[in-house]
Amino acid sequence: MFKITKQYFLLIIAVVLIGMVPVSNTGTIQYINDKTLTIEAVEVEKRLIDFEEEISIDTLYGHLSIQGEPVYFSRNVVTSVCFDGKCRLLDVIVYWNPTGRYLGFELPEKEYLSKHDHEPFTEEEYLRLNALLADPFLPLAGYSYNEIVMEGSKAETSENQYDAEEIDGVSSATSKFILDYVVEGAAYTTYKLWHLIYGPTSAVIKNWTTENFDADYINLLLESENLSDVLWTLEQLEGKLDQFPEVSPMIFDFIQSSEYSLSEKAIQTISPQILASESFQANLIGLFPQMDSGRKKWILELFRDAPNVHPKTATFFNAIIFDLEVPLIVLLLEVYQKQAMFDATSLEQVTHLSKSDNKYLAQKAKLFLESAPK
Incomplete structure (x- = not known):
């Protein structure tokens, strides 16, 4: 079975950064990437979900079209980002596409992300964070927060003679390896947001989306310019095309594609x-x-x-x-x-x-x- 490769997502991230909107017209800090759907969201449905994570019982917002189809999703996240309780709270709105793909984030008015010593993010750091969060293949999936802190603590204490009690999770206590995958000085912020984005929320979103599957909505998803959106949608249709025969013309187009993964997934929808x-x-x-x-x-x-x-x-x-x-x-x-x-x-x-x-x-x-x- 085809697996989405790292190369595909590097391409996707590049496209994302080109199409990114860095600042909203409300004066808030906002980084929104390319949407799966370009249709307008006209209403919001709230669902209280047990996400089985640190922020367990929480509200997931489905932003719906006039037909009631999910256009995008969001969660309002307020949580600590320091294990010692000394740092500012993380107060951020996270957005997902209906395929579970990361869409972007927004900070409430007058809020900002900070590093150690409460130093605000620069624009370059916001851009880096957004690019990191858009990559589902970061090796952060294989690390617990304690592992990041322990590795960094050992390395930094031996090299710089830091007092281990003064080291916190968003500052310099980060191994050199992990520094390639986090915003320097904000390792825990990066880590927590990435795990939240690719954790249980994504699965809940995908289930919500598939609940609304009909031929018209599926065709909209298949028209996405993002390859991972199309591949995900085709995966949901695997062996089920007979339930949505109106989608067949697009399937035949994809079968002819020179993109092998797309052609393969299209064939697999046919029962x-x-x-x-x-x-x-x-x-x-x-x-x-x-x-x-x-x-x-x-x-x-x-x-x-x-x-x-x-x-x-x-x-x-x-x-x-x-x-x-x-x-x-x-x-x-x-x-x-x-x-x-x-x-x-x-x-x-x-x-x-x-x-x-x-x-x-x-x-x-x-x-x-x-x-x-x-």
């Missing part, structure tokens, strides 16, 4: 049941010649498990059977067998295969012929 449709079969085999071996294999597996193979599809398979690689011919013979394709033309083509110089292929063809009704 064998939807192949009962003659027009769907016709559209799918129309794409078959331009597919590579891997995608042809997936398509043949679908036809093997389909409720039936329509006559025009059988004619197509008989015409191309000798043009395929041996593993695909063997798979196509499985289609013939499962679909009981014992018509005269199919039998004639398989008879030719039974005389192949490839002994393995010839044996498979002979087994099919032996199973034909007498």
Whole structure:
């Protein structure tokens, strides 16, 4: 199964930074990245959720379209960012796209983020924080806060003779390795926000979004310019396209994509049941010649498990059977067998295969012929 790679997200983050809005028209500090949906949010629904985290029972705000579809989500977060209680509270509004992807953050009026000694963030540091939060692959996932503090404390105490009791979690007590993934001087702020963004909230948001799935809303999500949004939406449709047949035209477009991950995910949305449709079969085999071996294999597996193979599809398979690689011919013979394709033309083509110089292929063809009704 395809996994979204680090390279994809570096590209996504670059696009995000280009489209970022650094300051709102209310005078507050705000960093909002590209939205999945460009439609307007006209109402807000509140849900009290147990997020099973430090800030457990909290309100999740769904910002909805006029049709009641989620456009984006937010949480108002107020929490401490220092283990010794000496630092300012973190007071921030965090935003997510309906796919669970990080959207941005905003600070209430007159609020600001600070580092050790209450030094405010510079604009460059806000930009860095926003870029870090947009990356779900940061190694912060593998660290607990105590590990960050302990590693940093050991390193800094031995090098600079700091008093361990004076070291706090947002200042210099950060290992050199972790410094690559946090805003320097605000390690705990970075750490806590990142874990909040990619923790249970994201899963709750995704469930809320899928509750609203219908063909129109799915098409809107698939029109996103963000690759991860589209891949996520296709994953939710895996094997379920028969429930939303109006989405099929976009699926066929994606199958033809030169972006392999997109094509793969699109094929995986197709269930064998939807192949009962003659027009769907016709559209799918129309794409078959331009597919590579891997995608042809997936398509043949679908036809093997389909409720039936329509006559025009059988004619197509008989015409191309000798043009395929041996593993695909063997798979196509499985289609013939499962679909009981014992018509005269199919039998004639398989008879030719039974005389192949490839002994393995010839044996498979002979087994099919032996199973034909007498």
